[in-house]
Amino acid sequence: MAPQPIHKVLSGLRALAFLLGGDRRGNVAIIFALSLPVIVMLALGGVDIHRITTAKAQFQDALDAAALAAARSPYTTPEELKSITLVNLRANLKGIELEPVQDGDVQVAMNDKSVVIATAQGRVKTLVANIVLPPYGQLLDDTLPVSVRSEVNRSSRDVEVALVLDITGSMNDCAASCSSGRKIDNLKSAAKELIDIVVQDNQSPFYSKVALAPYSMGVNVGDTYADRARGALGSSTQSITAATWLTGSVKTITGITRAYTAVVTASNHGFKNGDIVTIWSAETMAPLNGVALTVGNATTNTFSLLGKDSRYYSAFSGRAYVAKCARADCNIVITMARHGLSPDGDAAVLSGMGGLSQLNDIGFRVAGVSATTATLALDASQAQLANAPMGGAAYTSGGQLVCGVDGCSNRDFVNAAGTWTRFPGTTCVSERAGAQAYTDAAPSTSSWVGRSYAGTGNACPASRIVPLTNVKKTLTDAINGMSAVGSTAGHIGLAWGWYLVSPTFGLWSGAGAPAAYDSTKTLKAVVLMTDGEFNTPYFRGVIAGDAGVGSGGADTHINQPATNGSSFDQAYRLCQNMKAVGVIVYTVGFDIGAAQNMTGPIDSAGELMARCATNPDRAFQASSSTDLSDAFRDIGRDITRLRISR
Numbered sequence: 001m002a003p004q005p006i007h008k009v010l011s012g013l014r015a016l017a018f019l020l021g022g023d024r025r026g027n028v029a030i031i032f033a034l035s036l037p038v039i040v041m042l043a044l045g046g047v048d049i050h051r052i053t054t055a056k057a058q059f060q061d062a063l064d065a066a067a068l069a070a071a072r073s074p075y076t077t078p079e080e081l082k083s084i085t086l087v088n089l090r091a092n093l094k095g096i097e098l099e100p101v102q103d104g105d106v107q108v109a110m111n112d113k114s115v116v117i118a119t120a121q122g123r124v125k126t127l128v129a130n131i132v133l134p135p136y137g138q139l140l141d142d143t144l145p146v147s148v149r150s151e152v153n154r155s156s157r158d159v160e161v162a163l164v165l166d167i168t169g170s171m172n173d174c175a176a177s178c179s180s181g182r183k184i185d186n187l188k189s190a191a192k193e194l195i196d197i198v199v200q201d202n203q204s205p206f207y208s209k210v211a212l213a214p215y216s217m218g219v220n221v222g223d224t225y226a227d228r229a230r231g232a233l234g235s236s237t238q239s240i241t242a243a244t245w246l247t248g249s250v251k252t253i254t255g256i257t258r259a260y261t262a263v264v265t266a267s268n269h270g271f272k273n274g275d276i277v278t279i280w281s282a283e284t285m286a287p288l289n290g291v292a293l294t295v296g297n298a299t300t301n302t303f304s305l306l307g308k309d310s311r312y313y314s315a316f317s318g319r320a321y322v323a324k325c326a327r328a329d330c331n332i333v334i335t336m337a338r339h340g341l342s343p344d345g346d347a348a349v350l351s352g353m354g355g356l357s358q359l360n361d362i363g364f365r366v367a368g369v370s371a372t373t374a375t376l377a378l379d380a381s382q383a384q385l386a387n388a389p390m391g392g393a394a395y396t397s398g399g400q401l402v403c404g405v406d407g408c409s410n411r412d413f414v415n416a417a418g419t420w421t422r423f424p425g426t427t428c429v430s431e432r433a434g435a436q437a438y439t440d441a442a443p444s445t446s447s448w449v450g451r452s453y454a455g456t457g458n459a460c461p462a463s464r465i466v467p468l469t470n471v472k473k474t475l476t477d478a479i480n481g482m483s484a485v486g487s488t489a490g491h492i493g494l495a496w497g498w499y500l501v502s503p504t505f506g507l508w509s510g511a512g513a514p515a516a517y518d519s520t521k522t523l524k525a526v527v528l529m530t531d532g533e534f535n536t537p538y539f540r541g542v543i544a545g546d547a548g549v550g551s552g553g554a555d556t557h558i559n560q561p562a563t564n565g566s567s568f569d570q571a572y573r574l575c576q577n578m579k580a581v582g583v584i585v586y587t588v589g590f591d592i593g594a595a596q597n598m599t600g601p602i603d604s605a606g607e608l609m610a611r612c613a614t615n616p617d618r619a620f621q622a623s624s625s626t627d628l629s630d631a632f633r634d635i636g637r638d639i640t641r642l643r644i645s646r
Contacts, residue, residue, distance in 0.1 A: 197636030215493025216486030240399035358391030363420035467512030537562030
């Protein structure tokens with residue numbers, strides 16, 4: 001135990017001695033003299049008990065690893081097995097508060113069932129319990145014994161473990177006690193402890209590997225795997241052959257009043273009462289741009305905008321433009337051989353429009369489609385139309401539909417606030433939709449995993465997946481480089497934890513390729529860790545409009561509900577399916593509430609952690625850095641011991 005706790009114990013004893021020793025009554029002095037040794041023994045003996053408990057756990061880990069090394073060796077005689085065990089045991093005991101282990105303290109043999117049985121005796125030097133207290137003499141010996149035992153089936157199993165680690169923005173905070181730094185730093189330490197336990201130095205004849213799937217708003221698979229997982233992102237355009245929007249000619253506006261009913265000045269405009277017109281380039285009166293307006297009180301040079309109260313707009317300045325709409329709703333209709341657009345959240349960006357240059361480089365809400373036409377509404381584009389050039393009233397030639405649907409390099413969509421947004425494609429991925437949403441089937445043109453388009457406010461995390469490896473430095477370097485940012489798409493992290501140990505997903509090669517599903521030969525496990533609620537489901541590559549609190553603002557969400565429903569529901573279904581093929585699932589909730597119920601739809605992280613785990617013994621709750629380290633160590637030990645008989 002560290003000197004500081006010992007100092008506290010001694011300080012407490014000094015205070016007690018001063019209090020009782022200061023009492024001059026005879027009976028108190030006698031009681032004090034007789035009881036002091038007992039009090040000292042109980043108080044100071046507890047220090048050594050703690051040290052012994054810790055040392056024994058570490059001794060057990062060391063013997064497990066050493067016995068495993070002996071079982072992997074080609075040797076069969078007790079002498080040979082003991083020699084291998086001693087070398088590995090002593091290497092594993094470095095830094096542990098245990099007296100040097102002698103050859104005679106270790107016994108190793110293999111029985112007729114090819115089980116290597118190792119036992120070891122050790123001694124822990126006491127710090128305080130060996131003091132002498134007159135008249136009792138020495139309380140305890142200078143050292144106290146500890147015994148450990150390990151049995152390893154020589155027909156052991158390979159081990160493949162995927163760590164699904166929460167690196168969301170909340171991990172920059174500290175846990176409830178706030179006494180041990182940021183949660184992300186606590187996680188890094190705990191994850192590296194697990195790796196030290198699981199990944200053995202000896203990788204023959206059985207290997208032990210770990211993979212990493214850090215997640216926040218998605219999972220970054222990196223350039224190496226992105227195209228193979230979600231398909232290559234395209235940038236091709238489609239040629240427009242016709243466009244209908246306005247009739248007549250474009251008129252220049254020189255003034256708009258601020259009045260209960262706005263009055264527009266446009267010389268010789270030619271409009272009649274009841275005409276439907278639209279305005280653009282009215283920068284200081286933004287709400288008038290890109291909407292259908294009804295003409296009233298028309299004169300040669302002025303007309304009213306019926307129902308438009310402009311009293312609270314900024315004063316008009318500069319010039320704006322107005323023209324009569326070809327349709328009552330003022331929507332644009334474009335024609336092309338094919339377009340791929342959908343009215344479910346898509347925005348269409350036009351370029352090179354001959355005769356209608358005011359529409360170029362603006363995204364318009366897709367209001368309807370047919371096989372060869374798309375109807376585009378203006379309501380999501382008012383801010384852009386407020387700065388558009390004059391242009392013309394009739395399409396003449398050319399024009400391209402820019403690639404902006406799911407699968408393109410950029411994603412043009414209408415956000416949950418009702419305006420056009422463009423996000424770039426990333427090497428992050430979102431959930432898979434369709435028939436393979438909850439399987440580990442290999443990605444293909446019919447079953448790509450979801451793409452992820454992200455803005456700067458909830459960006460793709462820099463930390464990338466690491467396929468299975470037994471190189472500890474590769475794993476620890478990746479963990480050390482993790483930074484906390486973004487919202488919580490835990491269901492996506494969980495899916496990739498499964499994919500990383502799946503032999504059927506098919507992205508991995510060489511040392512990173514998982515073994516076939518065969519629990520007698522390979523132990524496969526996924527460790528899911530989170531510090532909060534899963535709140536980031538997707539719709540066609542963009543965070544869904546019904547995503548939870550903390551997943552970004554409405555301007556970063558598409559105006560559609562999640563394709564697969566809630567993140568919790570998706571995660572639970574993934575857990576059930578991976579467990580069905582023999583993957584062991586461990587869960588670690590860090591600084592989250594416990595489950596409030598265990599039936600019906602999952603509505604909290606605590607409930608998900610409890611229901612997702614293979615069994616209750618594999619669901620852990622941690623409220624401090626110490627708890628987190630304990631949980632990861634316990635998981636590491638459990639995984640190691642699952643491959644050995646005891």
